Amino acid sequence: MNPIRFLFRRKGGKGWHWTDLVTWVWLGTGLLIMFGPALWLVLSSFKSPTQLAEFPPTILPYVSQTAEVGINGEVKELPLYTAVTEDGQVRTLAEVRRIGTVAQMVDPDAPDTVYKVNINDRRPVRQVGFEIENYLKPLQAFNFGLYLRNSVFVTTVATLITLLTNSMAAFALSKYEFRGRNGVMLLIVATLMIPLSVNLVPLYSVVSKLGLLNSLWGVILPTVATPTGVFLLRQYMLTIPDELIEAARMDKASEWQIYWRIVLPLTAPALAVLAIFSVVWRWNDFLWPLIVLSRKELFTLQVGLNTFAGELNVQWHFILAMTVATMIPVVVVFVFLQRFITAGIAGTGLK
Amino acid sequence: MRSDVKTWIGAGVTAPVRLLAQMADVPLRQWQRLAGRGGMIGFFLLPNMLIFGVFVLVPLGINFAYSVTGGTAVFLPDRSYVGGANFDRLLDCTNHFDPNSCRDDVFWIAVWNTVRFVGLQVTAMTICAMITALILNSKIRARAFWRAVFFFPVLLSPVVVGLIWRWILQRQGLLNYLLYQFDAEQVNWLTERGWAFTAAVGVSVWAHVGFYALILLAGLQAIPRDLYEAAEMDGTKPARAFWRITLPLLWPNLLVVIVLSLIRAVQVFDEVYVLTGGGPGTSTLYLTQYIYEVGFASTLRNSGVASAASLLMGGVLVVLTLLQLGLTRWRDRK
Numbered sequence: 001m002n003p004i005r006f007l008f009r010r011k012g013g014k015g016w017h018w019t020d021l022v023t024w025v026w027l028g029t030g031l032l033i034m035f036g037p038a039l040w041l042v043l044s045s046f047k048s049p050t051q052l053a054e055f056p057p058t059i060l061p062y063v064s065q066t067a068e069v070g071i072n073g074e075v076k077e078l079p080l081y082t083a084v085t086e087d088g089q090v091r092t093l094a095e096v097r098r099i100g101t102v103a104q105m106v107d108p109d110a111p112d113t114v115y116k117v118n119i120n121d122r123r124p125v126r127q128v129g130f131e132i133e134n135y136l137k138p139l140q141a142f143n144f145g146l147y148l149r150n151s152v153f154v155t156t157v158a159t160l161i162t163l164l165t166n167s168m169a170a171f172a173l174s175k176y177e178f179r180g181r182n183g184v185m186l187l188i189v190a191t192l193m194i195p196l197s198v199n200l201v202p203l204y205s206v207v208s209k210l211g212l213l214n215s216l217w218g219v220i221l222p223t224v225a226t227p228t229g230v231f232l233l234r235q236y237m238l239t240i241p242d243e244l245i246e247a248a249r250m251d252k253a254s255e256w257q258i259y260w261r262i263v264l265p266l267t268a269p270a271l272a273v274l275a276i277f278s279v280v281w282r283w284n285d286f287l288w289p290l291i292v293l294s295r296k297e298l299f300t301l302q303v304g305l306n307t308f309a310g311e312l313n314v315q316w317h318f319i320l321a322m323t324v325a326t327m328i329p330v331v332v333v334f335v336f337l338q339r340f341i342t343a344g345i346a347g348t349g350l351k
Numbered sequence: 352m353r354s355d356v357k358t359w360i361g362a363g364v365t366a367p368v369r370l371l372a373q374m375a376d377v378p379l380r381q382w383q384r385l386a387g388r389g390g391m392i393g394f395f396l397l398p399n400m401l402i403f404g405v406f407v408l409v410p411l412g413i414n415f416a417y418s419v420t421g422g423t424a425v426f427l428p429d430r431s432y433v434g435g436a437n438f439d440r441l442l443d444c445t446n447h448f449d450p451n452s453c454r455d456d457v458f459w460i461a462v463w464n465t466v467r468f469v470g471l472q473v474t475a476m477t478i479c480a481m482i483t484a485l486i487l488n489s490k491i492r493a494r495a496f497w498r499a500v501f502f503f504p505v506l507l508s509p510v511v512v513g514l515i516w517r518w519i520l521q522r523q524g525l526l527n528y529l530l531y532q533f534d535a536e537q538v539n540w541l542t543e544r545g546w547a548f549t550a551a552v553g554v555s556v557w558a559h560v561g562f563y564a565l566i567l568l569a570g571l572q573a574i575p576r577d578l579y580e581a582a583e584m585d586g587t588k589p590a591r592a593f594w595r596i597t598l599p600l601l602w603p604n605l606l607v608v609i610v611l612s613l614i615r616a617v618q619v620f621d622e623v624y625v626l627t628g629g630g631p632g633t634s635t636l637y638l639t640q641y642i643y644e645v646g647f648a649s650t651l652r653n654s655g656v657a658s659a660a661s662l663l664m665g666g667v668l669v670v671l672t673l674l675q676l677g678l679t680r681w682r683d684r685k
Binding site: 019022023026027030031033034035037038040041044053055056057164165166168169171172173176178184187188189191192193194195197198199200201202203204205206207208209210221222224225230254255256257259260280283284286287291302305306309316319320323326327330333334338339341342345346 | 372375376379380383388389391392395396398399400402403405406407408409410411412413414416417425426427482483486489491495497498499500501502503504506507508509510511514515516517518519523525528531532557561562565566568569589618620621625639642643646647654657658661662664665668669672673676
């Protein structure tokens with residue numbers, strides 16, 4: 001079949017309709033707008049500061065070529081340019097110095113003749129290349145390694161605690177009949193209405209009274225009792241037949257054993273969804289860590305990155321690289337687990 | 352072979368957890384014997400409810416107490432009772448539509464900015480999410496891929512979103528380069544009042560539209576196909592089918608999406624804060640940032656006023672959340 005016809009054939013094989021055009025325009029622009037910015041970020045993060053200042057910008061990152069030139073017995077590393085010299089010839093020259101609009105240039109192979117070239121008549125010789133320094137420097141010199149460790153700690157510990165406490169509560173609320181169960185459920189629903197942004201000020205005083213200011217635990221604890229997590233797990237546990245539990249009780253299993261040997265393994269799919277969400281939530285948290293943490297060495301990546309961007313307004317090459325580094329874990333989650341996440345959202349309206 | 356390795360690794364990871372759980376069984380069995388099943392229920396509920404209590408309910412109570420006390424002290428006993436003074440300060444206006452006539456003009460600037468933001472953002476979001484969902488639900492190739500495309504920004508952190516767009520919208524950024532390519536006039540996106548507002552709305556729609564499109568898509572996919580087939584057999588035009596079948600059946604989901612995005616938009620903070628810092632001037636200053644600045648960022652922390660403002664915002668959110676819960680139940684019953 002003709003490849004173009006193949007690409008443009010429609011499911012159902014009927015003729016064209018204006019909605020097809022709308023569909024393709026929407027999807028095409030969508031692809032550009034949704035992926036474009038992140039792609040642009042990644043490409044920019046590999047550019048050198050001089051290249052970032054360039055306008056118009058190039059799409060790919062380039063690295064300028066240099067040559068070792070011996071002048072007066074000294075060997076120097078000089079940038080290479082393609083230049084049009086006074087005699088009208090195009091040469092590849094190394095720039096020794098620049099005075100005003102005139103550049104003094106020499107041929108790397110014959111460094112004795114000096115050419116004077118107007119700076120508008122020369123273009124740098126460069127190749128596609130990546131400025132890895134942008135990534136290495138902040139990790140060593142600006143505490144980013146530390147921020148990374150803090151973020152990983154907060155994310156891991158908070159997710160583990162969330163899974164444990166939420167699943168225990170969900171187990172009690174789904175597998176036991178007791179007085180006040182509806183009250184507890186109502187209480188949890190009520191907390192849905194009080195997002196963190198409403199409780200910021202008093203929560204700060206509670207956390208500070210507990211001595212958790214400037215501690216990663218102060219970031220972790222207020223976030224772990226997620227009402228959505230309890231809901232999600234309870235909903236799932238309700239589908240586990242009670243007969244299984246009765247049978248286990250006959251075999252003299254303790255209630256704790258019923259929880260972790262029978263109910264918990266059967267809830268694995270829901271636990272996985274909650275784990276993924278919790279990891280993304282805690283990794284991305286910004287406002288609360290910003291309030292609790294004021295000591296630099298305790299910053300999480302998000303807070304560190306924001307502070308860094310505020311302080312180093314001009315050093316975009318570092319900021320961009322660190323933004324990419326902060327984005328990587330989420331992109332990994334997206335690539336491998338996107339299917340579970342979308343299924344989780346569609347099923348529960350969780351975010 | 353590979354699955355063997357996986358099993359071994361899995362066993363290695365779970366073994367310590369199992370051991371811990373097994374060890375916990377000994378004291379817990381004792382507890383069960385002592386306190387009965389009721390005691391075990393308490394045990395299962397305790398950690399979660401304790402955290403709820405300490406970090407959600409107690410602060411909520413303190414919030415009310417804060418809102419009627421003044422001074423700069425953090426701890427309640429050190430604060431003096433001022434009655435409704437904080438609310439008075441916030442609500443005292445000769446004309447509520449004109450922030451300049453209010454005692455706390457910044458609060459009202461934040462209020463009206465938030466109202467404008469919410470109105471524009473929710474409208475734009477709903478329309479974009481709806482179109483995206485309809486297209487993703489139509490007969491297209493590689494649907495999973497396209498769904499992923501629109502979903503991608505949802506997972507990005509607000510700081511990353513803010514910085515990505517700050518980089519693109521800066522004076523010599525990509526967007527101005529594109530304008531330059533088309534010989535259009537370049538714009539200072541983040542330093543002109545009107546454009547900064549538009550940018551804040553646009554970026555926030557960009558970051559969240561995939562989430563709402565996904566919910567709507569789930570709603571669309573739940574509409575039985577045979578309804579459309581029957582309509583087609585009767586010679587119904589697609590547009591009519593949309594108005595008569597799709598929209599009425601999707602309506603509950605659409606309402607849930609609108610209310611959900613309202614709740615989120617009212618609390619807008621992080622990505623806009625990173626993008627514009629509330630500026631230029633106060634043109635993208637929203638309520639949460641007002642609370643943050645009055646309660647934390649300024650040198651004279653005024654917890655009382657910040658709490659009063661939080662409670663006013665909380666009141667709006669409670670109404671919206673009740674609406675959402677009601678709507679969700681109504682949808683799920685339908």
